[in-house]
Amino acid sequence: MTARTLFDKIWDAHVVTETDGEPALLYVDLHLVHEVTSPQAFEGLRIEGRSVRRPGLVVATMDHNVPTTGMDAGGADEMSVAQMDTLRRNCDESGIACFGAGHRWQGIVHVIGPELGLTLPGTVIVCGDSHTATHGAFGAFALGIGTSEVEHVLATQCLRQARPLTMEVRIEGTLPPGVTAKDTALGILNAIGTAGAVGHVVEYTGPVVHGFSMEQRMTLCNLTIEGGGRAGMIAPDDVTIAYIANRPYAPRDEQWDAAVAAWSELRSDPGARYDRTVTIDAATLEPTVTWGTTPAQSVPVSGRVPDPESFADAAERESAVRALAYMGLEPGTPIADIALDTVFLGSCTNGRIEDLRAAAAVLAGRRVHDGLRMLVVPGSAQVKVQAENEGLDAIFRDAGAEWRNPGCSMCLGMNPDILQPGERCASTSNRNFEGRQGRGGRTHLVSPVMAAAAAVEGHFVDVRQLDAAGARA
């Protein structure tokens, strides 16, 4: 038998039918749904008189619109409330489980799938959200889809999909201290560019990746879409299996044994061929800060805002000129001299318990800089409860940060958590696009520890230098 990649194995096991000249029909094991990209899909089903084929393979939550200042929809604007009500009605009518606002399992769709034990290795997972790649951390083929495809999957439990190319991103060596999964992802994006992985499914390999916790793996896979990749994935190992065991929907008893046996086959065979391989030397990575308006536009915190003229490619040069004008930055400015108004800790990229622990460890015994606002938004209701049980909320509050309720929040600012024009934010989220966090807002993407360090100093600082300085009461 020919050597196959992890992706090949999952693909082959999910092809329902493949007709010559047509994209394959792939079976979908889990369909995650949220309030923003689903109403038109349910409406489409109604117009055509179609029903949801497998409600048990669909799970819904509310995350994009939910206010973070109250546990229910209170405080949301009229249209957001209507959108959330519509989701609840659609789920009720179709027999779909909905962990909506106020539910103990509510949260960002890419946080709750894994924490409920629904995200499993070897599955095909879709969601009307581009950061679905997150679930690939478990060795699943997980991809974001549009609303028409959401409707298609609801009606057929299948997805039409041309077979993507495969790309290996191999991370060699050892990460320096203080360098996180977020810095690794930003470093990869800087190396391959915003369209570097278009048309490809990326498999992350190498010792660094398998040394990562599941939370770190999710951060890495989450950002695959920012390089244009259709999905990111990591072969499951003991860390994966330990994470899943005993979660609410994880398989049990003999099904657990069967699942673990199946998962042990889920790795790329020796000699399996990828269409492309990129190798990253972990030792070259540093705590990283984006300076532009794409996640690929970044430099180490020890660096400076680049001169657009330094880019050889004309499109990159143009893009840098625009980005610096939007961001209000001058070429040559040291990154450490950039002062901040707001710090946002949260999102499907970095809103999990480990992210909160890491940031809290930096903030413990320190204070958020005068005049700076810091929002801490847990990724789910379960993360929030766990953080409170560990006393992290007290650390954030004592430092002067705001401890909020779970949701997407300021990652995309669909709820009231937005930046004002010209405000500058260090954010642990995934996109620094123009206006992403609020019209005219200026976003710099960083890791949770770098965000916490910046909150203390009021400007960017290498978190490792802050550690050396010791806690200041």
Added chain:
Amino acid sequence: MRPFQREEGVLVPLDRSDVDTDQIIPKQFLKRIERNGYGEFLFNDWRRDATGAPRPDFVLNQEEYRSGTVLVTGRNFGCGSSREHAVWALADHGIRAVISESFGDIFSTNALGSGLVPVPLPEHEVRALIDLATEQPGITVAVDLVTETVTCGDLRFGFRLDPFVRKRLLEGLDDISLTLDHEAAITAFEAQRPAWMPDLSRAGASV
């Protein structure tokens, strides 16, 4: 789906790369539960200033381009968020085809599903079209899916779409109906799925 055979209309140059879907339709307009009515919010933050007044320097606010139906733009158009609202906004504004060197994967799929054609051309051909549309404002272009050609002034370029995708667009076929033709295969596939796969409807599943 509305079929697409040929579109002849004004070519609109948007000379920048990595135009993400947050720019095509900013998030404050994603709260509607309908599929239509997004056209007026297309490129909102570029088209209007903070007070809502039109910005005269933006291409769609210029008289010659206002009624354009084909957009030509830099690489990686439609990257970022999966929001299909970006496609609905373009289509609602009257845009029927977008020409670029490359597109975000999800945007491309969304566009094809809604009858908006993403036309891939090499960088130098995209550049030639942007330059021509800039030098001769209001020039018309023809995007022909039957012959798979783009014609504008003296320029004539060929392009290729996946044959299945092209057929669907030409005939305006409904994707879900096509899939439901495979009902027997889907049912057979379901019968042999491993029992450990997630299923919230299964007896004993937690809620």
